[in-house]
């Protein structure tokens with residue numbers, strides 16, 4: 001979501017029983033991302049990928065949360081190459097070497113399941129391959145920092161420090177978010193920060209971690225359609241997103257791939 005200003009708002013503490021609903025929603029989002037993996041190849045349009053996602057979600061009893069959300073017209077966001085996020089699926093045909101993020105959110109039994117992964121049409125360049133690897137590792141370092149008593153600054157710092165060590169940059173204009181019965185709620189989950197700063201994590205908090213990493217500068221701009229965010233310097237951008245719930249000992253990742261398709265190349 002777009003980053004808001006201060007974050008003095010209340011963070012929902014969910015009951016232990018609520019984890020089951022989030023697990024189901026998260027697993028359906030992840031299964032949707034598994035389903036499209038073999039379809040992502042040169043020649044297919046992003047509109048066709050969106051249709052596959054839409055039909056899969058609906059066939060499994062869910063509503064695509066993005067469809068009509070603040071006027072957004074599709075059931076997924078598909079962001080290719082220098083598109084940072086919120087790319088609108090359509091007539092664009094995938095070409096050899098394109099890297100793309102597919103982001104889906106389901107509403108299942110009232111709970112939101114939000115996840116995204118990177119895909120490659122054909123073979124990536126060496127630079128793209130490194131960007132994808134670092135972005136995935138950054139997400140998982142963020143996830144590993146989630147436990148009661150830690151802060152969101154610890155999470156952001158874990159991500160930012162890895163990304164910048166590789167001389168890539170963390171996008172500042174979009175962040176992760178609280179989630180549950182609502183799509184976007186407090187807190188804002190920044191993908192940069194300092195250890196010990198920010199809200200303290202407590203069992204029962206549900207939020208996404210979804211770092212956007214640019215190969216060049218961090219600045220983005222929004223295109224005329226009002227949604228598509230691109231890198232200002234037209235450098236490549238990558239993103240992975242998981243949804244987590246804070247437990248007594250650490251966290252549960254609700255959006256782990258049932259098929260083990262965590263990052264490309266996907267062996268399907």
Ligand code: MF3
Pocket residue numbers: 001066069070072076077086103104105114177208210227241
């Ligand atoms: N799924 C995105 C997220 O991770 C939000 C997309 S909202 C849309 O928060 F309207 F652009 F679809």
Ligand code: CO
Pocket residue numbers: 001114176177208210241
């Ligand atoms: Co999200």
Ligand code: CO
Pocket residue numbers: 103104105114115116241
């Ligand atoms: Co998402």
